[in-house]
Amino acid sequence: MAAFQAACQAGYGIELDVQRTADGEAVVFHDATLQRMTGLEGRVCDHTAADLARTKLGASDETIPTLADVLTLVGRRALVHIEIKIPYGEVGPLERRVHEVLIDHHGPVSVIGFNPYSHAWFAERHPKVLRGLDSYGYADASARTLAPDIRKRYAQLEHVSIAKPHFLALSAEMLPHPRATALRASGMPVIAWTLRDPNEWVRLQPHCDNLIFEGYRA
Secondary structure, eight states, X not given: OHHHHHHHHHTXXXXXXXXXXXXXXXXXXXXXXXXXXXXXXXXXXXXXXXXXXXXXXXXXXXXXXXXXXXXXXXXXXXXXXXXXOOOTTOOSHHHHHHHHHHHTOOSOEEEEESOHHHHHHHHHHOTTSOEEEXXXXXXXXXXXXXXXXXXXXXXXXXXXXXXXXXXXXXXXXXXXXXXXXXXXXXXXOEEEEEEOSXXXXXXXXXXXXXXXXXXXXX
């Protein structure tokens, strides 16, 4: 929460990740498991939101907040990109809870994520919610849970037709990308992630419209 407060004070937008808890709440946490940030064993989805609200992050006094808590803190002060973290076969419950939270939020917001069927869920049921499809080269170890032909199609951005996004959020090493260039020419904005060197923006700026960055002041 301290990081989100600092982002608002600096005039930055916010990118965050949400996971579903055992009791169906949307909490703000990047990893599927607790070990790296809390030292505890187990998955986020095996704990209730109340349990996680008592779980300290690292050596800080911060705990794991709900999405509703974060959006209440942020209000209208910053654009919030909400990355929905779900296994590929579990579309629906987390999206539904995120939308329930968004009903009461009046600041600028978008939902983002790698699962095209998650975007399709929103496109069909709540098409006015701004949607950004994440993608990258799908060549790392985590991508091996997907079949090779799916990884190839996703890397070539063929899943845009499934997701029906309003914009693309592409890894910096993907750019320039011929399919992204064509989509951008047709009016679909492209943002790059995650830049950790301000000089990298010089290379990427001709190929995208904005960026997600960390580790320096923009």
